[in-house]
Amino acid sequence: MRKFVSNTASRKLGLLRHLAAASHSRFLSSTPVLDLLSSMPSANPPAAPPLSLDTINPKVLKCEYAVRGEIVTLAQRLQQELLAKPGSHPFDEILYCNIGNPQSLSQLPITFFREVLALCDHPAILDKSETQGLFSADAIERAWQILDQIPGRATGAYSHSQGIKGLRDTIAAGIEARDGFPADPNDIFLTDGASPAVHMMMQLLIRSEKDGILCPIPQYPLYSASIALHGGTLVPYYLDEATGWGLEVSELKKQLDAAKSNGITVRALVVINPGNPTGQVLAEENQRGIVEFCKKEGLVLLADEVYQENVYVPEKTFHSFKKISRSMGYGEKDISLVSFQSVSKGYHGECGKRGGYMEVTGFSPDVMEQIYKVASVNLCSNISGQILASLVMSPPKVGDESYESYCAEKDGILSSLARRAKALEDAFDNLEGVSCNKAEGAMYLFPRIHLPQKAIKAAEALKTAPDAFYCHRLLNATGIVVVPGSGFGQVPGTWHFRCTILPQEDKIPAIVSRLTDFHKGFMDEFRD
Amino acid sequence: MRKFVSNTASRKLGLLRHLAAASHSRFLSSTPVLDLLSSMPSANPPAAPPLSLDTINPKVLKCEYAVRGEIVTLAQRLQQELLAKPGSHPFDEILYCNIGNPQSLSQLPITFFREVLALCDHPAILDKSETQGLFSADAIERAWQILDQIPGRATGAYSHSQGIKGLRDTIAAGIEARDGFPADPNDIFLTDGASPAVHMMMQLLIRSEKDGILCPIPQYPLYSASIALHGGTLVPYYLDEATGWGLEVSELKKQLDAAKSNGITVRALVVINPGNPTGQVLAEENQRGIVEFCKKEGLVLLADEVYQENVYVPEKTFHSFKKISRSMGYGEKDISLVSFQSVSKGYHGECGKRGGYMEVTGFSPDVMEQIYKVASVNLCSNISGQILASLVMSPPKVGDESYESYCAEKDGILSSLARRAKALEDAFDNLEGVSCNKAEGAMYLFPRIHLPQKAIKAAEALKTAPDAFYCHRLLNATGIVVVPGSGFGQVPGTWHFRCTILPQEDKIPAIVSRLTDFHKGFMDEFRD
Incomplete structure (x- = not known):
C-alpha cells in the first residue's frame, strides 16, 4: 500500500471512495480491487485535455449560427430565472420569435397527418375495432397504403438510402x-x-x-x-x-x-x-x-x-x-x-x-x-x-373523410398567419425610425431599424453589434426573442432584426404594445 | 415563329409539347406563351454541366461505404429481376445479410415502445375511452409523462439542440x-x-x-x-x-x-x-x-x-x-x-x-x-x-403492466439471436478453408476464407478483390448478400466477409444448406 504516499494520492483516494461505494456492483465481481489498482500508473502527471479551441477544426470555430446563438442562450437563462423566481423580470413568459417553430407557439398539428403517423408507428392496432372509433377512415386506409409500400411493412427498418x-x-x-x-x-x-x-x-x-x-x-x-x-x-x-x-x-x-x-x-x-x-x-x-x-x-x-x-x-x-x-x-x-x-x-x-x-x-x-x-x-x-x-405532397382529396377538416385546419392556419404577418408588419412600420417590408411569404419579418448614433456608440462600447444591442435590450425588457440582422447579413451600416410571424393571434396585441413601449423608451434613451 | 428554324429546334419542340400538355395548368394562366418564348435565348450553345467527377469535392470521391456498396446495387437488381420474371434465378428471394437491419428480416418491434411512440404522435387520442382498450396502461402513462417533459407538449416542435x-x-x-x-x-x-x-x-x-x-x-x-x-x-x-x-x-x-x-x-x-x-x-x-x-x-x-x-x-x-x-x-x-x-x-x-x-x-x-x-x-x-x-434507456419495470410481455419479447429476440449466431458460426466453421470466430456480441460473423490461388487469379483477371469475387458468386448463386471483408479492412493477403446473424431462425437451415452447397461448388471449381 506504499504507493498511496504519492503525489497522486488524492486521485487514488477518490478511486477508493468509488470502489467502496460500488463494491457490490456488477463490474467489480470478477476483478479483485488490488489488481485494479496495480494496473494504474503510479505517477502519471495529469495530461492536458486533448482538445482546446486552439486545436479543434478551425472551420468549426469559424461557423456561426445566429438563430440559436447567444440571444437564445440568454432567453433560456431568463426562462429558468422566471421559473425559479416568478416576478423576477418585467414579463412572465419568454416569447420565442427567433425561430420558425410554429408548434412551439401552440400551433396544433394537422390531424390527418398525425393519425397516419400514429398508425404507421403501431400497425398492430390497424385492424382492431376500437381503431375505427379513434381514427378517420381515410387515415386508416392511407396507413395501409403506406405500409404496403414498405418492404415487409417494416417501419422500423432502414430504408433505401x-x-x-x-x-x-x-x-x-x-x-x-x-x-x-x-x-x-x-x-x-x-x-x-x-x-x-x-x-x-x-x-x-x-x-x-x-x-x-x-x-x-x-x-x-x-x-x-x-x-x-x-x-x-x-x-x-x-x-x-x-x-x-x-x-x-x-x-x-x-x-x-x-x-x-x-x-x-x-x-x-x-x-x-x-x-x-x-x-x-x-x-x-x-x-x-x-x-x-x-x-x-x-x-x-x-x-x-x-x-x-x-x-x-x-x-x-x-x-x-x-x-x-x-x-x-x-x-x-x-x-x-x-x-x-x-x-x-x-x-x-x-x-x-x-x-x-x-x-x-x-x-x-x-x-x-x-x-x-x-x-x-x-x-x-x-x-x-x-x-x-x-x-x-399528397394530402386528403375531395371525397376523403378527412378532406373538409383538413382544409379547415390548413386554411385556418394560413389565413391566421397572413393576418399576423400584416398586424406585425403594420406595428413595426409605425415605430419611429423603423421600416418594414411585407412578408409576402415564409414566416418572418425583417424590419430595418434606423438606430440613433448614441445607441450605436453604446453598442460599440459593449463590443457588440448595434442590432444585437437592440435585441438584447428588447429581450431583457419584454421577454420577446428576435434575431439581430447581423446574424443574417445586411448592407453595411444598416441594422435589422428577424421576427417570426408565429405568435398566436390573441397574443399579437399584447406583443405589439410591449414592443411599442420598449421601442419608445429605447429611442427616448438614445435619441441623438 | 422564325426562331424555330434554329439549331435548338428540337429542344423547343419539346417545350411546345410541354406547353400543349400543360396549357390549362396554373402556371401558364398569367404568362402568354409568346412572351415565354421570346424570353428564351435564341442560340445559346449548351454549356457543359457544372459538375463532373473531376470537379466534385475529391473527399467525396475518396469516401467508400461497402455496406451499401456495389454488391447491394447488384442485389437490388436481382430482386427486381425476380419480381419481373419469377424463376429467372436459382433462388426465389434475396436475403439481405449485409446490414444490421433486424426489422427488414421480419423481427417485430417491441410493443411497448411502439405504443408510446404512436400516442406521442397523436396525443389527441390519449384521453379517449377507446384508447384504454387499444394501448397498455403503462404506455398511456409513459406518453403523458413524456408529453409533460416537452414544452407545450409539442411533439412537432424543434427541441433544444x-x-x-x-x-x-x-x-x-x-x-x-x-x-x-x-x-x-x-x-x-x-x-x-x-x-x-x-x-x-x-x-x-x-x-x-x-x-x-x-x-x-x-x-x-x-x-x-x-x-x-x-x-x-x-x-x-x-x-x-x-x-x-x-x-x-x-x-x-x-x-x-x-x-x-x-x-x-x-x-x-x-x-x-x-x-x-x-x-x-x-x-x-x-x-x-x-x-x-x-x-x-x-x-x-x-x-x-x-x-x-x-x-x-x-x-x-x-x-x-x-x-x-x-x-x-x-x-x-x-x-x-x-x-x-x-x-x-x-x-x-x-x-x-x-x-x-x-x-x-x-x-x-x-x-x-x-x-x-x-x-x-x-x-x-x-x-x-x-x-x-x-x-x-428506461424500459418497463417490474410491476408495470407491460413488464412481462416486454421481457418476453426482449428475451425471445436476444436468445434467438444467440442461437442464430451459434448456428451460422458452426456452419461457417465447417466449410472447407473457412474459420470463424464467435460472435460474442453485436450482430455479425466475420469468417475468414482461405481462397485457392486459382480463385484469387480469377478475381484479379476481373479486377476485383478476391473476397468481393467470392461474395458476388455467392449472391448470384444463392441470393444471399454478404459484404466482402475488403470493405472493412483486413490483414493484407487474408480474405473475409461479414454476414449478419439476423435471418429468421426458421430460415437458417435453408441458408446453411445453400451456403454449404455454394461453397463446395466454388471450391471444387477453383481448388488448386
Missing part, C-alpha cells in the same frame, strides 16, 4: 401535380429536414476556400454555416430592400465577376424563395432571369423552396424553379438544379419530425452515384419524417 | 443505473442515429490530412467514410484474429508511433465494443489498458457502444468505457470520452427511427459550446427518435 421508393413515387406525383412537368422518384433524396440535404450539396460542391457559393444577403444562416463548415467561400449578393428585397440578375453578375477576379470559382447559386429572413416571393420573370444566369454561367442552382406553401398575398404565387426551367424548355441536360423541401414549414410546421427531401435534377449519372454514396453513409432518414413528407 | 431536456434526464438516469456512476444530462446530445454523432466528432477533430484517427481493422466503414469525408487520415490498428479479434495496447502504441513518425497528429482512438464486424466483447482488463493509453497519449476515446445490449455468451459482460474510466478514478478532467449509442441496434433494432445519442465527457466548456453550435446548425434530431432513445 434515398428513402422508401413508394413514398418517393408519391412525392414525385405531388411535384408533377404542382408543376405540370414530370418528376422522377429516382431524383428524390429523402432527408431529416432540409438542413442535411443542404450540407450534402455543400459537401459535394466545395473543394477548398477557392470554391464559392453565391448566397443572398440577408440569408438564412444555415448557408453561411454549412459553407464555413465545408471550408468554402460565401460569395454574397445583396437583395434590394428598397424594392421589397428584390433579386437583381445584374447584382448576381457583378458579384460573380468580382469573385472570379479574386480567384474564386463560383460553383452554385443559392436562392431562397419565398425568402428567409426577407419574406419576398419571386416573380416568374425574375426566376427566368435567374435560371438563364445559372445556365449561362454554369452554376448549380440550389433552390431553397421550403416555404412554398407559405404565401400570404393574392398577387403572388409560388413557382418552383424546376417548373420555371422546364417551362423555358430547359431539361435534364441544360441545368443542374436542386430543390429543397421540408415538412418543418408550410401550414403544418412539423419541425420536430425532421422530414424533407431534395429533388436533384440535371446531374450526370456518375455524380448522382456520388450523392447516393454520401446519403448511404448515413443509411437513411427517419421513416416517420419520410412518411410525413409523402403526406405533405 | 441537444434534445428535449426531460428525455436527456431519463437517459442520464439510465446510464447511471447501468454504470453505477453519475451521468449529466448536459453531456448528452441526441442525434438521428449514431452516424451523425460520429460525423460531428470527426468534424470537430479533423483539421487536415495531417490529423489521424486510430481505427480498428477490420472496422465499421462509417469510420473510414467519415474520416475521408472530413479529410483526415485513418491510422489503422489491427485486431488479432488468432485471439478472437483481440485488441492489444502494444499494437495501438506501435501504430501511434508509426503515424507520428510520418508526421501525423493522432487525435482520437475509435473502439467498437462489442465489435463490428468482428463481434468480440472486450474484457475489463483490456478496457482499462485502453483508457490508460488514451490518457497517457492525450487521445480522445471515441467509444462505439451501440451493441451494448447485444451480448450472447455468458462469460462476457458489456462495460461502458465511462464506467471503466470512472472505476479507475478518472473523472471529467482526466479523460475525454465520447460514447455513441443508437436505437437501431440492441434487441429492439429500430433502425428506421433514427434515434441515438452521444455522451460527451471530459471536454472543456468552450469546446462543449462548439459542439453545441454544430448541433444547432441542424436544429435538432427527430423527436420520435429522441423519445425512443429515452425508452430504450
Whole structure:
C-alpha cells in the first residue's frame, strides 16, 4: 500500500471512495480491487485535455449560427430565472420569435397527418375495432397504403438510402401535380429536414476556400454555416430592400465577376424563395432571369423552396424553379438544379419530425452515384419524417373523410398567419425610425431599424453589434426573442432584426404594445 | 415563329409539347406563351454541366461505404429481376445479410415502445375511452409523462439542440443505473442515429490530412467514410484474429508511433465494443489498458457502444468505457470520452427511427459550446427518435403492466439471436478453408476464407478483390448478400466477409444448406 504516499494520492483516494461505494456492483465481481489498482500508473502527471479551441477544426470555430446563438442562450437563462423566481423580470413568459417553430407557439398539428403517423408507428392496432372509433377512415386506409409500400411493412427498418421508393413515387406525383412537368422518384433524396440535404450539396460542391457559393444577403444562416463548415467561400449578393428585397440578375453578375477576379470559382447559386429572413416571393420573370444566369454561367442552382406553401398575398404565387426551367424548355441536360423541401414549414410546421427531401435534377449519372454514396453513409432518414413528407405532397382529396377538416385546419392556419404577418408588419412600420417590408411569404419579418448614433456608440462600447444591442435590450425588457440582422447579413451600416410571424393571434396585441413601449423608451434613451 | 428554324429546334419542340400538355395548368394562366418564348435565348450553345467527377469535392470521391456498396446495387437488381420474371434465378428471394437491419428480416418491434411512440404522435387520442382498450396502461402513462417533459407538449416542435431536456434526464438516469456512476444530462446530445454523432466528432477533430484517427481493422466503414469525408487520415490498428479479434495496447502504441513518425497528429482512438464486424466483447482488463493509453497519449476515446445490449455468451459482460474510466478514478478532467449509442441496434433494432445519442465527457466548456453550435446548425434530431432513445434507456419495470410481455419479447429476440449466431458460426466453421470466430456480441460473423490461388487469379483477371469475387458468386448463386471483408479492412493477403446473424431462425437451415452447397461448388471449381 506504499504507493498511496504519492503525489497522486488524492486521485487514488477518490478511486477508493468509488470502489467502496460500488463494491457490490456488477463490474467489480470478477476483478479483485488490488489488481485494479496495480494496473494504474503510479505517477502519471495529469495530461492536458486533448482538445482546446486552439486545436479543434478551425472551420468549426469559424461557423456561426445566429438563430440559436447567444440571444437564445440568454432567453433560456431568463426562462429558468422566471421559473425559479416568478416576478423576477418585467414579463412572465419568454416569447420565442427567433425561430420558425410554429408548434412551439401552440400551433396544433394537422390531424390527418398525425393519425397516419400514429398508425404507421403501431400497425398492430390497424385492424382492431376500437381503431375505427379513434381514427378517420381515410387515415386508416392511407396507413395501409403506406405500409404496403414498405418492404415487409417494416417501419422500423432502414430504408433505401434515398428513402422508401413508394413514398418517393408519391412525392414525385405531388411535384408533377404542382408543376405540370414530370418528376422522377429516382431524383428524390429523402432527408431529416432540409438542413442535411443542404450540407450534402455543400459537401459535394466545395473543394477548398477557392470554391464559392453565391448566397443572398440577408440569408438564412444555415448557408453561411454549412459553407464555413465545408471550408468554402460565401460569395454574397445583396437583395434590394428598397424594392421589397428584390433579386437583381445584374447584382448576381457583378458579384460573380468580382469573385472570379479574386480567384474564386463560383460553383452554385443559392436562392431562397419565398425568402428567409426577407419574406419576398419571386416573380416568374425574375426566376427566368435567374435560371438563364445559372445556365449561362454554369452554376448549380440550389433552390431553397421550403416555404412554398407559405404565401400570404393574392398577387403572388409560388413557382418552383424546376417548373420555371422546364417551362423555358430547359431539361435534364441544360441545368443542374436542386430543390429543397421540408415538412418543418408550410401550414403544418412539423419541425420536430425532421422530414424533407431534395429533388436533384440535371446531374450526370456518375455524380448522382456520388450523392447516393454520401446519403448511404448515413443509411437513411427517419421513416416517420419520410412518411410525413409523402403526406405533405399528397394530402386528403375531395371525397376523403378527412378532406373538409383538413382544409379547415390548413386554411385556418394560413389565413391566421397572413393576418399576423400584416398586424406585425403594420406595428413595426409605425415605430419611429423603423421600416418594414411585407412578408409576402415564409414566416418572418425583417424590419430595418434606423438606430440613433448614441445607441450605436453604446453598442460599440459593449463590443457588440448595434442590432444585437437592440435585441438584447428588447429581450431583457419584454421577454420577446428576435434575431439581430447581423446574424443574417445586411448592407453595411444598416441594422435589422428577424421576427417570426408565429405568435398566436390573441397574443399579437399584447406583443405589439410591449414592443411599442420598449421601442419608445429605447429611442427616448438614445435619441441623438 | 422564325426562331424555330434554329439549331435548338428540337429542344423547343419539346417545350411546345410541354406547353400543349400543360396549357390549362396554373402556371401558364398569367404568362402568354409568346412572351415565354421570346424570353428564351435564341442560340445559346449548351454549356457543359457544372459538375463532373473531376470537379466534385475529391473527399467525396475518396469516401467508400461497402455496406451499401456495389454488391447491394447488384442485389437490388436481382430482386427486381425476380419480381419481373419469377424463376429467372436459382433462388426465389434475396436475403439481405449485409446490414444490421433486424426489422427488414421480419423481427417485430417491441410493443411497448411502439405504443408510446404512436400516442406521442397523436396525443389527441390519449384521453379517449377507446384508447384504454387499444394501448397498455403503462404506455398511456409513459406518453403523458413524456408529453409533460416537452414544452407545450409539442411533439412537432424543434427541441433544444441537444434534445428535449426531460428525455436527456431519463437517459442520464439510465446510464447511471447501468454504470453505477453519475451521468449529466448536459453531456448528452441526441442525434438521428449514431452516424451523425460520429460525423460531428470527426468534424470537430479533423483539421487536415495531417490529423489521424486510430481505427480498428477490420472496422465499421462509417469510420473510414467519415474520416475521408472530413479529410483526415485513418491510422489503422489491427485486431488479432488468432485471439478472437483481440485488441492489444502494444499494437495501438506501435501504430501511434508509426503515424507520428510520418508526421501525423493522432487525435482520437475509435473502439467498437462489442465489435463490428468482428463481434468480440472486450474484457475489463483490456478496457482499462485502453483508457490508460488514451490518457497517457492525450487521445480522445471515441467509444462505439451501440451493441451494448447485444451480448450472447455468458462469460462476457458489456462495460461502458465511462464506467471503466470512472472505476479507475478518472473523472471529467482526466479523460475525454465520447460514447455513441443508437436505437437501431440492441434487441429492439429500430433502425428506421433514427434515434441515438452521444455522451460527451471530459471536454472543456468552450469546446462543449462548439459542439453545441454544430448541433444547432441542424436544429435538432427527430423527436420520435429522441423519445425512443429515452425508452430504450428506461424500459418497463417490474410491476408495470407491460413488464412481462416486454421481457418476453426482449428475451425471445436476444436468445434467438444467440442461437442464430451459434448456428451460422458452426456452419461457417465447417466449410472447407473457412474459420470463424464467435460472435460474442453485436450482430455479425466475420469468417475468414482461405481462397485457392486459382480463385484469387480469377478475381484479379476481373479486377476485383478476391473476397468481393467470392461474395458476388455467392449472391448470384444463392441470393444471399454478404459484404466482402475488403470493405472493412483486413490483414493484407487474408480474405473475409461479414454476414449478419439476423435471418429468421426458421430460415437458417435453408441458408446453411445453400451456403454449404455454394461453397463446395466454388471450391471444387477453383481448388488448386
